[in-house]
Amino acid sequence: MSESVKKPILEVKDLKVHFPIKSSGGLRKKDAVIRAVDGISFDVYPGETLGIVGESGCGKSTTVRAIAQLTKPTSGQVIFQGKDLCKVSKHELLMARQNIQMIFQDPYASLDPRMTVRSIIAEPLIIYNKRHLLPKELSPLEIETRVEDLMERVGLNKAFKNRYPHEFSGGQRQRIGIARALALNPEVILADEPVSALDVSIQAQILNLLRELQKELGLTFLFIAHDLAVIQYISDKVCVMYLGKIVETSESVELYSNPVHPYTKALLSAAPIPDPEVERKRRRIILTGDVPSPDKEHVGCYFYDRCPNKMDKCKNHIPPMFTVGPHHNCACWQLEEKFPLAESEK
Amino acid sequence: MIDKNSKVILDVKGLKTYFKTDAGIVKAVDGIDFTVHQGETLGIVGESGCGKSVTNLSVMRLIQSPPGKTVAGEVMFQETDLLKISEAEMRNVRGNKISMIFQDPMTSLNPFLKISTQMIETIRLHEKNVSKAEALSRSIEMLKKVGIPGAEKRIFCYPHQFSGGMRQRVMIAMALSCNANLLIADEPTTALDVTIQAQILELIQKVNVEMKTAVILITHDLGVVAGMCDNVCVMYAGKIVEKAPTDKIYKFPAHPYTEGLIQSVPRMDKSGEKGKLFSIEGQPPNVIDLPPCCAFHPRCHKAIEGLCSRCNPPTHMLDEDHEVTCWLYGTDQEKSAALKEADARQASKEASK
Ligand SMILES: Nc1ncnc2c1ncn2[C@@H]1O[C@H](COP(=O)(O)OP(=O)(O)OP(=O)(O)O)[C@@H](O)[C@H]1O
Ligand SMILES: Nc1ncnc2c1ncn2[C@@H]1O[C@H](COP(=O)(O)OP(=O)(O)OP(=O)(O)O)[C@@H](O)[C@H]1O
Ligand SMILES: [Mg+2]
Ligand SMILES: [Mg+2]
Numbered sequence: 001m002s003e004s005v006k007k008p009i010l011e012v013k014d015l016k017v018h019f020p021i022k023s024s025g026g027l028r029k030k031d032a033v034i035r036a037v038d039g040i041s042f043d044v045y046p047g048e049t050l051g052i053v054g055e056s057g058c059g060k061s062t063t064v065r066a067i068a069q070l071t072k073p074t075s076g077q078v079i080f081q082g083k084d085l086c087k088v089s090k091h092e093l094l095m096a097r098q099n100i101q102m103i104f105q106d107p108y109a110s111l112d113p114r115m116t117v118r119s120i121i122a123e124p125l126i127i128y129n130k131r132h133l134l135p136k137e138l139s140p141l142e143i144e145t146r147v148e149d150l151m152e153r154v155g156l157n158k159a160f161k162n163r164y165p166h167e168f169s170g171g172q173r174q175r176i177g178i179a180r181a182l183a184l185n186p187e188v189i190l191a192d193e194p195v196s197a198l199d200v201s202i203q204a205q206i207l208n209l210l211r212e213l214q215k216e217l218g219l220t221f222l223f224i225a226h227d228l229a230v231i232q233y234i235s236d237k238v239c240v241m242y243l244g245k246i247v248e249t250s251e252s253v254e255l256y257s258n259p260v261h262p263y264t265k266a267l268l269s270a271a272p273i274p275d276p277e278v279e280r281k282r283r284r285i286i287l288t289g290d291v292p293s294p295d296k297e298h299v300g301c302y303f304y305d306r307c308p309n310k311m312d313k314c315k316n317h318i319p320p321m322f323t324v325g326p327h328h329n330c331a332c333w334q335l336e337e338k339f340p341l342a343e344s345e346k
Numbered sequence: 347m348i349d350k351n352s353k354v355i356l357d358v359k360g361l362k363t364y365f366k367t368d369a370g371i372v373k374a375v376d377g378i379d380f381t382v383h384q385g386e387t388l389g390i391v392g393e394s395g396c397g398k399s400v401t402n403l404s405v406m407r408l409i410q411s412p413p414g415k416t417v418a419g420e421v422m423f424q425e426t427d428l429l430k431i432s433e434a435e436m437r438n439v440r441g442n443k444i445s446m447i448f449q450d451p452m453t454s455l456n457p458f459l460k461i462s463t464q465m466i467e468t469i470r471l472h473e474k475n476v477s478k479a480e481a482l483s484r485s486i487e488m489l490k491k492v493g494i495p496g497a498e499k500r501i502f503c504y505p506h507q508f509s510g511g512m513r514q515r516v517m518i519a520m521a522l523s524c525n526a527n528l529l530i531a532d533e534p535t536t537a538l539d540v541t542i543q544a545q546i547l548e549l550i551q552k553v554n555v556e557m558k559t560a561v562i563l564i565t566h567d568l569g570v571v572a573g574m575c576d577n578v579c580v581m582y583a584g585k586i587v588e589k590a591p592t593d594k595i596y597k598f599p600a601h602p603y604t605e606g607l608i609q610s611v612p613r614m615d616k617s618g619e620k621g622k623l624f625s626i627e628g629q630p631p632n633v634i635d636l637p638p639c640c641a642f643h644p645r646c647h648k649a650i651e652g653l654c655s656r657c658n659p660p661t662h663m664l665d666e667d668h669e670v671t672c673w674l675y676g677t678d679q680e681k682s683a684a685l686k687e688a689d690a691r692q693a694s695k696e697a698s699k
Contacts, residue, residue, distance in 0.1 A: 055539035056511070169629045170394075199393040200566060204610035204625035211622070226539065229569075233612035233620065256614065270544035272569025273615050274608060276592045279573035286548060287541045288493065 008043035009220050010067070010100075010188060015040050015076035017059070017066050021295055034294050036062040038244035038302075039076070046187070049214070049221040051235030051252065053228060053267070055291055059244040060224045064190040067222070068102055069093060080188075094133060101181040103174075105193035110177055111165040117176055118161040121147045124183045134184075150179040154209060171202035178209065188220045195230060207234060228271040232256050237327070240264050243294055243302040246321075250328035260330045262309050301333065309334060320345065352383040355527060355560055356405070361419035363397075363404045366412060370634040374400040374414070376584035382528065385558040387551075389575035389592070391565060391607070393630050396581040398564045399449060402530045406446055407436050424527070442472045445526040447518055447534045449564075454517055455505045461489075461516055462501045465523065472524045488519040493545045511538045518546055522553050529553070532564045547574060568611055572596060577667075580604045583641035584633050590668040600670040602648045638691075640673065648674060657684035 018033040037059040044050045052060050065071040067078050069085050078085040080096055088096065101124075104110040111120055125143050128134050138146070148158040154175040165173055174194060181189055194210070195203040211234065213219060225231050231238060232252055239249045240261065248261040259265045266285040273279055287306045301307070301314040313333050322335040359379050365372040375397045382388050390398050403409050404416045407428060421428040428439065440446070448454050456464055465485035470476055476484075482501075489497035492515040505513055514537055521529060531550065535543040551574065554561050563574055571578055571592065578595045580588040580603065588601040599605040609624035628645040640646070643654035654673050660680045661671040673681070 055541065171629060199630070200568070200607055201393060201610050201626035202629065204612075204623040205627070207612070208622050208625055228540070229612045229614040232614055233623070266541055268614070270540040271614060272540075272543075272567065272573050273613060274568035274572050274596070274611055275613070275615070276572045276596055278615055279569075282573075284544050284548070286544055288545075291539075 006045050009046045009080070010044040010222075011077070011079040012043075012063075012067065013041050013077040013079065015063070015066060015078065016074045017062050017071055018074045032295060035244045035297070036294060037066060037073075038294075040239075040241070040244075040246045042239055042246065042249060044188070044220055044222060046220050047214070047218050048236045049223050049234055051231040051238045052222065052224045052241060053226065053231045053238060054241035055226065055267075057291060057294065058241040059294075060226075060241060061192050063241075064102065064192050064222060064224060068097065068100055068190055070102075094128075094131070098128060098133065098184045099186045100188045100190060101184065101186040103177050103181050103189060103191040103194045105196050108165075108170070108173065108197075111173060113165055116162050116164060117151070117156070117168075118144075118147055120165070120176060121150055121161075121179045121183055124180065128184060146183070147179075150182055153182070153213070154179045155205075169202075170198055171205060174198065174202075174206055175209070178206075178213075182213070182217075185217075186219070188222065190222045192224045193226070194223075196225060196227065203230070210234070228267060229273075240267065243291060243298075245302055245331070247303065247332070248328075248330040250325075250330075254325065254328050258325075258328075260324055260328075260335065261303075261332050262307050262334075263303050264330075266308075301331075352385050354381050355384050355424055356382040356562075357420070357422040358401075358405065359420040359422070361401065361404060361416065361421065363400050363409055363414060363416045365414045367634070373584050373633050373636065375404060376633075376636075377418070378579075378581075378584075378586045380579050380586065380589065382560045382562060384527075384560055385554065386577065387554055387561040387563055387575045389563050389565065389571040389578040390581060391568065391571055391578060392581035393566065395630060395633070397584045397633070398581060399532055401581075402446070402532060402562060402564060406440060406444065406530065407433075441468065441524055441526070443526055444528045444530060445521040445524050447514075447521045447529070447531040449532045449536070454520075455513060457505050460502055460504055461485075461508075465489075465501070465516075465520055468520050469523055484523060485519070488523045489516065491522075491549055492516075492519045493542065494519075511542055514538060515542070515546065518549070522549065525557060526559060528560045528562070530562045530564075533566070534563070535570065536565070536567070543570075550574070568608060580607070583631055583636065585641070585671065587642070587672065588670045590665075594665070594668050598668075600664055600668065600675070601642075601672050602646045602674070603642050606645075606647075650674070653681060653685065656688040657681075660684075 015037055016039050017037040018035055021032040021034060052063065054060055062071060066073045073086050080100065083092065085093060085096055122143050125138065125146060129138050147161065151158045151161060156172060156175050195206050198206060214221060223234050235252045238252050238255045239246045242263050248264045259268055266287050269285045285308065292305055300316045301319050304310055304314050311333060319331040319333045320341060321329040321331050322339045324330050324335060324339055361375055361378050363375040365374055378401065392398055405421050409416060416429060428436065462482060462485065466478055466481040469481040469484060486497050486501055489501055494500055494512060494515055508516065518534060535546050550561060553559050565571060575592050578590060578592050579586045580601065582603050588604045595604060596608060599608055606624065606626040610626060612623060626645050631641050638658050639656050640654045640659045643649045650673050659671050659673045660676050661669060662675045663669055
């Protein structure tokens, strides 16, 4: 299906999440905020995986938390099934959450240690059942069957349903988290670093499982990771974030073969490749300095301090998104000459 | 880099470190051998819990006892067995001749002292005639090298004023500032972003080449190993299962575990191949009460029935510098002898019941 006929399932428009900073006296300093997410927009299409990649603190987790409305966005829109989740009623939000579920990074911290696996997986079903929000009321027996099905689906032995999370390994706990996220038959899964804490061999098991589930259930994924190879493997499209902004977005194949933003280039060149011959031939772009603190308001490009190709213009002008190719956009002033903005975009 | 006539500076033989726990004896490191030459970078890879950290803490004699104890082995460093010298002598080795970057930076930074104080102390401990002012300027230089912005000011901060990644870099700066002969780096960049990781790895490589410092690099990242190491040891459940020059490990992995590890990581440079990832099923074993057989056999797709589950695999040299411990390379003689032994073991067990 071409995209002109396909409609996005989720649209994020100019989303901002600013956290107020308390000064040492506990008083709120006026205007002092952490710009965790600072005006980002993207669309996610049904059945696709959108990967978000970027370094620690660039706002990846805050983005997905804001989409799920676990953190209230400061401004912007999150449109799901035609409704802006930032504005809907509590009831409508609850209905939407049935369709948007999260998987977290830390399989240790995200599961209640006092609950059995059965009650962890069944919890969303029981809550929604009690409030009569499910398409069809479930009997306790039906819930039990559903839990067993889910366990089998994610590769857990259903005989273990009365065990507690600490009796499972990291990979198995991530499977429990996935089963719970699937309980309500969601359409969209927001996965926040779901494999980052896992060993390589276990990581491959979970990535395979997620792809299988996507194919079978037609799921849409928003997938966060800082591992560029993982993002490439799982994603159809990729957004690269830096300091709360998207600096480049494109189809995955295009982004990895033809990166244009100096930050994307540096990221790709820095990621090690598990092949000594390839590694010997590679040239790394070594960035200097650190990611600046996100409490500063920028008048120019956010990447200015670390950019190896900075120009005068970059210091005092925030670059807009230039269209580099079909579905390939990038915020960097160097592109202005070659890919000028249309009059309407200025 | 190593050349053919580099001296061996570290020779570890038959090292065993066990922990006594309520659940039983944890054989965290169970009889391993490896050598490090001057100027060499040796990688140690393996999954969480396979014994990488315990190996190196044992070399440094930093295993907490109880519950842990190095029960056997030799650690020859520049012709002395580190396991036999006094604690005072060992203190002189640590930091001075062997420096270590720990997995958790807070274990080696004092939270109550300014970074400046800690760095100056480290330098002056090892080079007694360096003045305080000189040590300070050298420390600032080092912080700049590891990419701490505003090092001149920030050196007077306390550790808690730094982010985790910055603390890690301070520790690396400290470890690199004492010009040791051997640097042990335990997952030095795991908590860091890739762009920062690239900075740090480049720095370690520079120290390795310029000062001929030997490096033991512990990591679970096969990409890092590929770019950094001359030789690699692959560990599984407290044992080294394969040891070879880096190129051979990646091109001709001999142990099914090594092969699986290399194949299970998605590769950025092979974007065309988006099929199912190879995955090693199951999970690493608990290292308590492991039976005398190959610890990897339940997950191995090449396991030989009746053999790998009952007998300890033999170690063979496939090449002058490629060693593997796996039944796939066992001789018929070894197999029948091992099976006989296993039968006898079983018989005596049944008899004693
Ligand atoms: N509740 C909060 N209050 C104040 N600041 C916050 C809060 N949550 C996040 N931040 C800040 O917002 C920025 C973005 O954080 P976020 O957790 O979204 O980053 P991330 O990209 O997920 O990083 P990581 O890769 O480390 O998980 C960081 O500077 C963080 O310190
Ligand atoms: N103080 C201790 N008491 C009991 N067991 C211990 C202790 N320290 C380590 N172990 C055990 O020894 C084994 C090896 O641990 P080690 O820390 O060396 O693993 P590792 O390979 O460094 O793993 P990681 O990649 O997670 O750092 C593990 O099974 C661990 O549980
Ligand atoms: Mg995060
Ligand atoms: Mg360790």
